[in-house]
Amino acid sequence: MNFYQKIKSSILILFLSFFLFQSCSGQVTAGDTFLFGFSEKFDRLLGNESTVACSSDVTITTKAVYLEEDGDTTATFNASNDSGLTLGGAQQWGYSIFETCIYPNSPFSGSLEIPVSVTSNYGSRVASVKSFPGAEVVIPTKLTFTANGVSERQCFKFTATHDSLRNPVVDPMKVTLGTMIQKDGSGNETSGTYSGKDACDISVSLDDADGPGVRVSNISRVMEEPSPSASETYGTFQIRLRTAPTANVTMSINDTYDAVNVNNREGSASPKTLTFTTANFATPQLVRVDAVDDLEIDGVKVYTVEVGRTSSSDSEYNDIKPRNVVVYNRDQSVPGYAYVRYDATTGSTGTAGGAIDRFATDESNQLGTKYSNFQLKLRTKPTNNVTLTFSSNCGNKCNILTPTLTFTASNWNSYQTFQVEGKSDSANSGNANYTISFVASSADATYNTTVTEPTFTVRSCDNDGTHLLQPCNFSGSPLATSGSSDRLTATEGGTSHIWMIAQSNPGADVTIGLTSTDTSEGTVPASVTVSSTNYNFMELGGTNRVLLTHVDDNEVDDTVNWDVTTALSTGAVAYNPIDIYAKTTDNEAYFYVSKLGSTKENSSAPADTATIHVCLGAQNTETITVSVACATFAAGTAAFGECGTLSTATLTFPAGSRVDDADASNANCANSARKQTVTILGADDNFADGPQDYTVNLTKNANTDAVYSSGSATLSNQTITNRDDEPLGKRIYASVINTPGEMTAEGVFAADKTCNNNRPSGVTGGTFKALIVSDSGADTTVQNKRVPNGINWVLTSGYHYYRCNTSGYANCSDEHSSLFVADGSAGFDPTNLPREFSTIGDQYWTGMTNTLSPATQASTPACPGDGLTYRHNCHGFNFQNCPSTPASFLYGQSWTMSSANSITSQEAICTGSKKLICVEQ
Numbered sequence: 001m002n003f004y005q006k007i008k009s010s011i012l013i014l015f016l017s018f019f020l021f022q023s024c025s026g027q028v029t030a031g032d033t034f035l036f037g038f039s040e041k042f043d044r045l046l047g048n049e050s051t052v053a054c055s056s057d058v059t060i061t062t063k064a065v066y067l068e069e070d071g072d073t074t075a076t077f078n079a080s081n082d083s084g085l086t087l088g089g090a091q092q093w094g095y096s097i098f099e100t101c102i103y104p105n106s107p108f109s110g111s112l113e114i115p116v117s118v119t120s121n122y123g124s125r126v127a128s129v130k131s132f133p134g135a136e137v138v139i140p141t142k143l144t145f146t147a148n149g150v151s152e153r154q155c156f157k158f159t160a161t162h163d164s165l166r167n168p169v170v171d172p173m174k175v176t177l178g179t180m181i182q183k184d185g186s187g188n189e190t191s192g193t194y195s196g197k198d199a200c201d202i203s204v205s206l207d208d209a210d211g212p213g214v215r216v217s218n219i220s221r222v223m224e225e226p227s228p229s230a231s232e233t234y235g236t237f238q239i240r241l242r243t244a245p246t247a248n249v250t251m252s253i254n255d256t257y258d259a260v261n262v263n264n265r266e267g268s269a270s271p272k273t274l275t276f277t278t279a280n281f282a283t284p285q286l287v288r289v290d291a292v293d294d295l296e297i298d299g300v301k302v303y304t305v306e307v308g309r310t311s312s313s314d315s316e317y318n319d320i321k322p323r324n325v326v327v328y329n330r331d332q333s334v335p336g337y338a339y340v341r342y343d344a345t346t347g348s349t350g351t352a353g354g355a356i357d358r359f360a361t362d363e364s365n366q367l368g369t370k371y372s373n374f375q376l377k378l379r380t381k382p383t384n385n386v387t388l389t390f391s392s393n394c395g396n397k398c399n400i401l402t403p404t405l406t407f408t409a410s411n412w413n414s415y416q417t418f419q420v421e422g423k424s425d426s427a428n429s430g431n432a433n434y435t436i437s438f439v440a441s442s443a444d445a446t447y448n449t450t451v452t453e454p455t456f457t458v459r460s461c462d463n464d465g466t467h468l469l470q471p472c473n474f475s476g477s478p479l480a481t482s483g484s485s486d487r488l489t490a491t492e493g494g495t496s497h498i499w500m501i502a503q504s505n506p507g508a509d510v511t512i513g514l515t516s517t518d519t520s521e522g523t524v525p526a527s528v529t530v531s532s533t534n535y536n537f538m539e540l541g542g543t544n545r546v547l548l549t550h551v552d553d554n555e556v557d558d559t560v561n562w563d564v565t566t567a568l569s570t571g572a573v574a575y576n577p578i579d580i581y582a583k584t585t586d587n588e589a590y591f592y593v594s595k596l597g598s599t600k601e602n603s604s605a606p607a608d609t610a611t612i613h614v615c616l617g618a619q620n621t622e623t624i625t626v627s628v629a630c631a632t633f634a635a636g637t638a639a640f641g642e643c644g645t646l647s648t649a650t651l652t653f654p655a656g657s658r659v660d661d662a663d664a665s666n667a668n669c670a671n672s673a674r675k676q677t678v679t680i681l682g683a684d685d686n687f688a689d690g691p692q693d694y695t696v697n698l699t700k701n702a703n704t705d706a707v708y709s710s711g712s713a714t715l716s717n718q719t720i721t722n723r724d725d726e727p728l729g730k731r732i733y734a735s736v737i738n739t740p741g742e743m744t745a746e747g748v749f750a751a752d753k754t755c756n757n758n759r760p761s762g763v764t765g766g767t768f769k770a771l772i773v774s775d776s777g778a779d780t781t782v783q784n785k786r787v788p789n790g791i792n793w794v795l796t797s798g799y800h801y802y803r804c805n806t807s808g809y810a811n812c813s814d815e816h817s818s819l820f821v822a823d824g825s826a827g828f829d830p831t832n833l834p835r836e837f838s839t840i841g842d843q844y845w846t847g848m849t850n851t852l853s854p855a856t857q858a859s860t861p862a863c864p865g866d867g868l869t870y871r872h873n874c875h876g877f878n879f880q881n882c883p884s885t886p887a888s889f890l891y892g893q894s895w896t897m898s899s900a901n902s903i904t905s906q907e908a909i910c911t912g913s914k915k916l917i918c919v920e921q
Contacts, residue, residue, distance in 0.1 A: 054200035062100040067160040069209035071096035101155040112145040115178035121170035131157035166211040173204035213242040214322035225293040238284035247313040257306035340375040353452030357476030361422030363464040366536035375415035384443035394434035424464040468575040492552040492587040502535035506572040513567030550584040556618035590713035592669040598721040599682030615669040619658040622705035626651040631695035641685035642694040642722040651676035682722035730920040733804035734838035741910030742880035755918035771917040773847040774876035776854040782876035830903035847873040850905040855893035857907040880910035
């Protein structure tokens with residue numbers, strides 16, 4: 001065939017295919033995957049089956065499955081259709097079991113069939129089953145989806161077996177999902193959304209544990225961009241060789257392999273190269289991935305770190321491609337503003353804004369903008385320009401020198417400077433604060449409306465008018481010039497300070513004399529000097545700084561006010577500045593209390609006791625006694641019954657029991673020879689409630705001591721943790737609504753949803769499932785099975801189970817006694833209970849006798865022609881009657897709370913509504 005004949009033939013085929021497609025519903029739609037300009041329908045028509053693309057109309061949760069013969073991780077989907085993937089095991093060195101699920105994306109009517117074929121060269125090394133819904137069975141040759149399809153999920157599970165043999169390298173297992181067939185309600189093929197398309201295939205690769213290879217672990221955490229609230233800012237994975245090489249093996253780590261992480265905008269890995277030798281081949285080498293804050297609001301970003309091909313002169317270890325590592329980086333970028341204060345202090349504000357201080361101006365504007373400027377930038381990249389317009393409530397005390405700042409998508413991360421200066425108002429109104437604020441304007445909604453702008457507080461020092469000399473300090477500090485309400489404060493032994501500034505350059509030194517009104521509480525230098533070099537200067541090294549030293553008097557005297565009296569200045573300026581007000585906070589306490597250890601139920605071992613030590617911080621001239629007692633807690637509260645016995649009920653301190661200064665702290669009181677001690681044992685509440693806190697009350701008794709008779713001489717009660725000695729406990733409650741025996745096509749799984757969505761008001765957290773069974777497990781027509789001590793069973797052997805009520809007590813203690821302890825067969829005796837599940841007379845769907853055996857019902861109809869081969873327990877709680885004969889009702893087994901201690905079992909018609917017994921998982 002010559003060139004022109006080929007062209008004519010191709011045109012003819014395309015022409016024919018166009019007409020042939022007129023009889024096909026949908027023809028070539030956006031849902032068809034195109035390859036080289038043709039859809040999958042054209043590929044089939046032209047015989048190009050090898051290029052047929054798979055359809056994205058059907059979801060395959062994982063198309064490429066990688067198993068390790070000696071993997072330590074399982075990945076399975078929860079039984080309920082709307083649940084996600086669950087990982088089990090060590091979650092480090094790869095999967096030994098992996099489950100992937102298939103479901104159509106869009107609603108449809110009728111049914112959908114997907115052919116299935118399995119090709120595998122692994123033999124018994126990989127087991128494959130259809131794992132959901134229902135019991136595990138051999139992968140069928142066809143999957144059928146019914147109803148609307150979207151809520152259905154069918155899953156395959158693949159399990160690796162370690163055969164301890166070195167096996168030849170073979171092609172991966174392939175599960176081929178063929179051309180889909182859509183049918184109407186009568187079983188006739190239709191031309192619906194899915195017809196004629198191929199679902200994507202699944203490949204399963206198995207890494208041999210006994211031959212040369214590279215093991216790569218997972219990063220078992222979601223990392224977070226660095227921020228003050230981040231807790232996991234890095235992750236690690238490990239790499240090692242499976243067998244000893246005959247020569248060094250190197251491989252590279254490429255952290256920018258994925259375009260998501262270009263320029264390391266999400267994370268950075270180290271080291272970049274690994275080398276394994278004959279000596280260290282089996283020792284895992286650690287690769288650390290540090291999250292990077294990209295300063296953009298982008299949610300959780302997922303990217304891949306590539307583990308490069310191996311290089312070695314050992315032919316078996318040369319050019320092996322290890323698996324790559326997936327990294328999850330959670331966004332911690334918070335929109336807001338970052339600032340740099342004039343003194344190089346940095347900080348940031350979030351969406352809630354904030355208040356920023358330590359700024360100052362003066363009304364004679366001698367300070368200029370030295371202490372009243374700051375730099376600003378945005379914390380995240382805006383989508384549009386952001387303009388900040390500044391304003392102030394300073395009246396005529398300041399001038400704003402920077403009315404606006406504008407940030408763009410290019411300069412948002414660069415600081416820009418704002419400045420404000422002081423101005424005279426010609427009034428002697430004293431020092432005061434004013435605020436600088438701004439309003440952001442932008443087409444970026446985040447910065448325009450969501451983010452609250454911060455405010456900046458500036459101290460205005462009143463050195464105009466007649467005030468030739470004036471004490472001045474920064475905003476955020478007390479004014480110290482307005483009397484008792486706003487004093488310079490420090491704890492005994494600490495210091496505080498304020499500066500003297502002038503109205504103008506004095507030209508020569510000015511000396512101001514200083515006097516403390518109470519030298520037992522605070523001292524000051526005899527004088528300070530204002531000069532021509534520091535009159536507008538507020539730095540720690542200046543001679544114009546008034547340094548206040550708050551005296552440690554070793555007395556319990558609470559907080560004491562004192563003043564700094566200023567004298568008429570001498571030198572270049574004669575002026576008497578206003579006085580300075582101060583206060584000293586006591587650092588002594590009447591009592592020092594330290595607590596050590598925790599208690600354990602039903603134990604007298606020293607390691608399981610707690611001790612409380614008490615010391616006196618002030619000198620006592622009379623005997624002081626302290627009563628010690630367990631606090632009283634009401635029944636039904638967490639701390640009830642947790643506090644046991646005390647070694648003493650009274651602590652006695654003879655006259656002169658004050659501890660030395662070196663022992664005067666909570667930590668050192670326990671080491672003082674003058675301490676008094678009580679030892680506490682925990683009580684056994686016979687309830688599996690985990691560690692619980694209780695309180696030991698310490699009460700000072702009445703006395704005539706001059707110091708300790710004061711009402712201020714009080715102690716703090718101490719909280720002790722009591723560790724549990726019972727087995728783990730789980731909660732049980734009766735659903736607050738009734739449900740009919742037909743629980744939708746999900747059967748017992750629908751009962752689980754009813755449990756979680758209809759709890760008593762006091763039950764929060766946790767996942768609950770219904771104490772209900774579908775059948776004996778033998779019938780294959782019942783979906784979503786639950787069998788006692790078998791598939792999907794809800795009780796766990798050895799656990800205590802406690803009834804929940806509406807009390808709101810999170811542990812559902814119900815008077816601290818369990819309903820039952822699950823026996824070795826994960827069951828219990830419903831005819832011998834300490835109390836009822838709920839109100840006597842309540843009925844519950846369970847599908848069991850009161851011996852926990854799957855029940856059958858004698859009155860169940862035949863349902864001819866419906867295909868219901870199993871008609872007991874409402875056909876696994878899926879039906880209430882025969883579909884073809886609606887008047888023929890099915891029956892199921894229920895329980896009745898016949899007394900406070902016993903349950904009876906009986907059949908009930910499936911149209912009836914009953915409660916469910918819900919069990920924590």
